[in-house]
Amino acid sequence: MRWSRSLIPTLKEDPAEAEAVSHRLMARAGLVRQLAAGIYVYLPLGQRVMDKVCAIIREEMNRIGGQEITMPVLHPAELWQQTGRWTAIGEEMFRLKDRGSRDMCLGMTHEEVITWLAAREIRSYRDLPQTWYQVQTKLRDEARPKSGVLRTREFVMKDSYTLDRDEAGLDKSYQLHKEAYCRIFERCGLAFHVVESDPGMMGGAGAHEFMAPSQAGEDEIALCDRCGYSANVELASSRPRPPEFPDWSLEEIATPNAGTIEEVCALLNVEPALTIKSLLLVTKDGPLLALVRGDQQLHEKKLSSVVGEFRPAHRDEILSHLGAEAGSLGPVGARLPIIADESLRVGRYIVGANKDGFHLRGVVPGDHFQPRWADLHHTRSGDGCFRCGADLRVERVIEVGNIFKLGTKYSVSLRAMYLNEAGEERPIVMGSYGIGPARIAAAAIEQHHDEQGIIWPETIAPHQLHLLPVNMRDEKMVELAEALYAQLQAERVEVLYDDRDERPGVKFKDADLLGLPVRLTIGSRALKEGMVELKARKTGQEFRVPPSEVVSKAKSLLPQWKRHCEERGDEAISQ
C-alpha cells in the first residue's frame, strides 16, 4: 500500500477526548475516528487490524467445526417476549417500531435468533452436535460508552452457539471453545487469564471470561500464583488475613462523637480489622443486619445472591429497629436476622452497642450473637487464597471474550427440541460464546506500546513491513524503494510504502507511531555502502543488509508471520 494514496490521517497530538492509551494511539495512528459517543468509524488501517483479528478467529472457529452464518441485526419483539428478555432487559436494548407499529429491537446478542433457527432446523439427535457462529454488529445502548473502542454502543462481535443433546455434549463443546479461544488470544499476541465468571443474566451452569491485563480495563480479577485459582472479583472468594486479637473481655465502652470506623479506631487506637461494620438493609422479607469486618467492603452482588434485592435502610428505620444512629449499630441484642461474612467466624471484635456514643468491645461472633454465615466481602490484593491460602493478587483487566453454558434455558422457552433414540422429545442443550475483535486490538495496544507509539504483534499488525525511503527527491533512493516494494509484494510480505514527500523526521515519527513490526529504511548513510537498514520495532534491533538480502532478512524478523503462512491449510479438528 502506498501511503500517498491512502487515508492514514496520523495526528501529532492526542485528541482532547481520548484518555486511555489505546484510544489515544488508535486515534493518533489513524485507525479510527469517533462519530458520536461509543460510535466509531474504522479507517483503512483500523479495518485491516480488525480483518486480521477476525481472520484468526474464523480459522480457529472453523478448526473446531464451527460453521459461519449471518443473523439479522433487526429482530421482531415476539422472540424476545417469548424468552422474557423483552422486559428483563432495560434501556440497554435499542427498541423501535416498524411502519406497522410492530415492536422491533436491534440485536444486542443472538440467543433468541439462534434458538429460533435451531427450533426449526434441528429434529433428531442425529442432527447434533452443531456449532454455529457469526461475526456481526451488535447494538447496545450503553449507559456510559468509554475508553475508545473498549466500550461502544455499536461493535462487531464474533458470537457462537453450540447445540448438544446433553450436558456431556455441552461440556465437550465448551471445552473445545475454551481451547480455541486460548489459541485465538495467543495468536493475537495477548497476555490473558482465563477466569471463572458470574453467568449473570445469561443464566446457566457455568461461565469463564478471558481477561487481558491492562490499566484501561473495567474488570478486576483475583489470581493465585501458587495454586492457579483465578476468578472475577465479582465472584472470587478469599480469606482475609486475620489480625492479632487482643484478649478482650466483653465490656461497654464510651465512644463519644465517634461514628465511622476510622473515628472509632482513632479513638480506641485499634486497627479497623478489629471492628465489625454493621449495615442495616431492607430486603423484600424485611430488615436485615449485614456484617463485614471493619477493613473490608461489603460486596453487594454477593449479598444479593444470598438474600435477593435490598436497599440501605433509612435513618428512621435504623432508629426504630435498633434504637441508635448509624454510627453505633451492632449485632448484639438486635432482634433482627443477621448475616455475617465468613471472615468473622474467628476473633473478638468491637461493634456498635445500639446506643448512641457507645460500642461493645470483646464481642465474639457465634457466641454473643448468632448470625447466618456467607461470603460477603470484596476480595482484595493480599487476601489469602480460599483454596491454598497463598496471597491473592488482584489485577485490572479487559474482558476480551467470554463463554457460557446456557443449558436449556432458551431451548425450553423457544421450544427448540429434538427426538432422542427412544423417540422422546428433549430440549437442546446450548452454549454461548463471544469475542470482541475491537477489544483484542485495543488490548494489544494497551499491552504493547511505548512513548513513541504502537508496537503491533506481527499477527494482527495492519501491515508487516514499513518501507521508508528517507528522501523521495533522491532518484536512486526512490528507484531502489520501488524495486524492493515490488519484490516484497511478490513475496507476499504486506508492505506499507511511505512514498510521501515528507521530511525524514515526520516519516520516522509516523513509523514509530504506526508500529509495524519491521521498518525498512532506505537512506543515504547506508546506501553509500550499498546497504539498507532493517529495524525491529519491538526490540529496536537494527540490521544493515544489501538489498538482495532484504526479503530473507525481513522474513526472519517475522517468525510468527512465517509460521502462520506455513500453518495455512491445516486440517480441521473435527468435533
Next chain:
RNA sequence: CGGGGCGUAGCGCAGCCUGGUAGCGCACUUGCUUCGGGAGCAAGGGGUCGUUGGUUCAAAUCCAAUCGCCCCGACCA
C-alpha cells in the same frame, strides 16, 4: 441516572472573571531554501465562538434553557 469537567478554524488551545465584534501553534495553499528523528522565511485561505432565548446601545464574554462530548460512580447478556 447521580457527581464533576469541557464545547472558540481540520487538530490542540488562549481570550470569558472585568461586555466594545476573535487570536496562537500545528495542519492546509503558493513561492524560495532545506532534507536521517515532527524544518526556515515570505505571502495566503479558512471560524453563524454548540444551539435557542434573555439582559444590554453593544454578548465568545453576563443570565436561563437545551444539545453534545469526556471523566468518576451506578448499570452492563
